[in-house]
Amino acid sequence: MILTVDIGNTRIKAAVFEGNNALENFVFEKNELEKKIEKILKKFPDCSDLVVASVGSIEKQAFLTFENRLKVHFFTHEDVFPFHNKYATPKTLGIDRMILAGGATLQFPKQNRLVIDAGTCITYDFIDENDNYLGGAISPGLRLRYESLHNFTARLPLLTLEAPDNYVGNSTPQAIHSGVVNGFVYEIDGFIDEYRKQFSNFIIILTGGDAEFLAKRLKNTIFANSNFLLESLSQTYQYKIDND
Numbered sequence: 001m002i003l004t005v006d007i008g009n010t011r012i013k014a015a016v017f018e019g020n021n022a023l024e025n026f027v028f029e030k031n032e033l034e035k036k037i038e039k040i041l042k043k044f045p046d047c048s049d050l051v052v053a054s055v056g057s058i059e060k061q062a063f064l065t066f067e068n069r070l071k072v073h074f075f076t077h078e079d080v081f082p083f084h085n086k087y088a089t090p091k092t093l094g095i096d097r098m099i100l101a102g103g104a105t106l107q108f109p110k111q112n113r114l115v116i117d118a119g120t121c122i123t124y125d126f127i128d129e130n131d132n133y134l135g136g137a138i139s140p141g142l143r144l145r146y147e148s149l150h151n152f153t154a155r156l157p158l159l160t161l162e163a164p165d166n167y168v169g170n171s172t173p174q175a176i177h178s179g180v181v182n183g184f185v186y187e188i189d190g191f192i193d194e195y196r197k198q199f200s201n202f203i204i205i206l207t208g209g210d211a212e213f214l215a216k217r218l219k220n221t222i223f224a225n226s227n228f229l230l231e232s233l234s235q236t237y238q239y240k241i242d243n244d
């Protein structure tokens with residue numbers, strides 16, 4: 001049994017896995033890290049490994065306290081991954097993107113794959129059928145778009161996600177919802193269309209905090225799996241153990 005922990009830029013997500021089965025999922029804030037992990041381990045005392053991917057400000061030291069109880073693995077660029085990293089700056093590629101690429105490679109062998117993670121940032125990652133990680137794109141996520149409109153202007157209110165009524169927003173809030181939500185949806189559909197021009201066939205994996213909201217609004221039909229990063233963390237860890 002393993003406990004996987006995904007430390008993003010906004011929140012922390014965790015899941016306990018027995019083989020490929022997620023037994024329970026957890027979401028919490030950074031300041032609750034130690035307390036929450038204690039609680040999870042109390043509930044699942046059979047956890048033998050704690051596996052972490054962090055793109056946030058939390059470092060390996062935060063997990064030292066658990067090392068006398070279970071095996072702690074904090075993923076870095078030094079680990080073995082199931083793909084060839086063709087990024088021109090492989091050491092700056094986000095660990096979350098590496099884990100997503102690892103999961104996509106292992107779960108969908110011998111095919112082109114596009115992974116879209118709609119989280120704090122939207123990330124696009126392309127891994128070709130020969131398991132070459134080619135790169136992708138990084139853009140602001142849904143909430144970041146609402147927040148930046150507010151933070152960098154004098155007159156725009158901070159709104160929370162709401163589906164716009166219309167493309168023609170007839171008030172300040174409706175104009176913001178239209179711009180943020182439609183912009184977000186068009187961007188992603190537009191990216192998928194561009195990839196289709198370059199690669200005839202690929203599967204698309206959509207994940208992240210906004211995946212479900214997004215999936216039903218895209219022109220392209222895509223299966224959303226909010227748990228894909230944690231599943232990938234568990235699978236990439238297993239791959240690492242088998243190939244070290």
Ligand SMILES: Nc1ncnc2c1ncn2[C@@H]1O[C@H](COP(=O)(O)OP(=O)(O)OP(=O)(O)O)[C@@H](O)[C@H]1O
Pocket residue numbers: 007008009010011012055096118119120121141142143144161208209210
């Ligand atoms: N309770 C919540 N807190 C923050 N964001 C939420 C929440 N519920 C849904 N969201 C949506 O999830 C998005 C953030 O995604 P996610 O939680 O995957 O980010 P994250 O934890 O920072 O992870 P990552 O850094 O890997 O993207 C936001 O754009 C927001 O619209």
Ligand SMILES: CC(C)(CO)[C@@H](O)C(=O)NCCC(=O)O
Pocket residue numbers: 009055092093094095096097121123138
């Ligand atoms: C883009 C984010 C913030 C997405 O979580 C993360 O993957 C990251 O910090 N990446 C580093 C830059 C890169 O991936 O090229």
Ligand SMILES: [K+]
Pocket residue numbers: 096117118119120121122123208
């Ligand atoms: K993300």
